[in-house]
Amino acid sequence: MPLTLAVELIEPGVRLITLQRPQALNALTTELLGELAAELNIAQADPDTRAVVLTGSRKAFAAGADIKEMAERNLVGILDDPRQASWQTITRFSKPLIAAVNGFALGGGCELAMxxxxxxxxxxxxxxxxxINxxxxxxxGGTQRLLRAVGKSMAMQMVLTxxxxxxRQAQRAGLVSEVTQPEFTVERALHIARSIAAKAPLAVRLAKEALLKAMDTDLASGLRFERHAFTVLAGTRDRDEGIAAFQEKRSPTYTGQ
Structure with missing residues (x-):
C-alpha cells in the first residue's frame, strides 16, 4: 500500500493517482517517485487500464524535489540514484497519461507534468x-521537454531566470491543452481519460507512439512509422468493429485485438 500516493479505480479503464504529501506541497522524494513508478508499472501491466490521470492537491501538483532530502544526499553518486530508475519508468509509460495540475508545478513537479x-x-x-536559484x-528532462513544448525563447527565460x-501563459505557449477553474481540473482530466478509454486500445497506443515520434525523429522517418502503424491497425478486429459500429449507428465495443 503506497504511503505517499492515493490510487483509485474510477471506473473500468480509468485510474486516478493522487500525490499525497500536502505538508510538503507534494515535493518529490525518493519514496514518492518509487511508489509512483511502481503504480505506473501496475497500470502498464493491467489490460483493463486504458488511461491514467495524475494529480496533486489544490495547492500544489508538486513543488519540486524535496530540498531537505537533496541537502542530505551525496551528489557524487547521482547516476546511481534510485530516483533515476523511477524517472525512467515514468518516461517509458506507454498508456495515455493525463496530468491535472492545480497550484505549483515547479522543478521536478513541472518535469513530472511534462x-x-x-x-x-x-x-x-x-x-x-x-x-537555477x-x-x-x-x-x-526539464531542459529537453520544456524547449520542445514552449520553444527556445520561453524555455530559456524560464530555465535561466x-x-x-x-x-494562461502555459496554454498560449503550448505547454497545457486546457485551463479550467481549479475545482474542475481533475473532473475535466477524468472526462478526457474516459473518452480515451472508450477508444480502441491498439489505435490509442500506436497513435500516441506516432505523435511522440514526431518530436524525436525527422519527418520522413515519422511518416514511415505512421504508415506502418496505420497498416497494422487495418488488420485488427477493433478496426472492423469500429467501422461496423459506425455503419450500424451504435457505440463500438473494443477488445484490444
Missing part, C-alpha cells in the same frame, strides 16, 4: 524550473 501526454491546468497553476539546473509562468 511526462504526461495531456496537461489540464487550473487557473491558479504555476509552471516553472527554478533550479539553487545553483543547479533541471535534471529530469527561474521565474514561473501562469496557466
Amino acid at each position: 511526462h504526461a501526454d495531456i496537461i489540464i491546468a487550473g487557473e491558479d497553476a504555476r509552471f516553472g524550473q527554478p533550479e 539553487l545553483g543547479i539546473m533541471p535534471g529530469a 527561474g521565474e514561473p509562468i501562469d496557466a
Whole structure:
C-alpha cells in the first residue's frame, strides 16, 4: 500500500493517482517517485487500464524535489540514484497519461507534468524550473521537454531566470491543452481519460507512439512509422468493429485485438 500516493479505480479503464504529501506541497522524494513508478508499472501491466490521470492537491501538483532530502544526499553518486530508475519508468509509460495540475508545478513537479501526454491546468497553476536559484539546473528532462513544448525563447527565460509562468501563459505557449477553474481540473482530466478509454486500445497506443515520434525523429522517418502503424491497425478486429459500429449507428465495443 503506497504511503505517499492515493490510487483509485474510477471506473473500468480509468485510474486516478493522487500525490499525497500536502505538508510538503507534494515535493518529490525518493519514496514518492518509487511508489509512483511502481503504480505506473501496475497500470502498464493491467489490460483493463486504458488511461491514467495524475494529480496533486489544490495547492500544489508538486513543488519540486524535496530540498531537505537533496541537502542530505551525496551528489557524487547521482547516476546511481534510485530516483533515476523511477524517472525512467515514468518516461517509458506507454498508456495515455493525463496530468491535472492545480497550484505549483515547479522543478521536478513541472518535469513530472511534462511526462504526461495531456496537461489540464487550473487557473491558479504555476509552471516553472527554478533550479537555477539553487545553483543547479533541471535534471529530469526539464531542459529537453520544456524547449520542445514552449520553444527556445520561453524555455530559456524560464530555465535561466527561474521565474514561473501562469496557466494562461502555459496554454498560449503550448505547454497545457486546457485551463479550467481549479475545482474542475481533475473532473475535466477524468472526462478526457474516459473518452480515451472508450477508444480502441491498439489505435490509442500506436497513435500516441506516432505523435511522440514526431518530436524525436525527422519527418520522413515519422511518416514511415505512421504508415506502418496505420497498416497494422487495418488488420485488427477493433478496426472492423469500429467501422461496423459506425455503419450500424451504435457505440463500438473494443477488445484490444
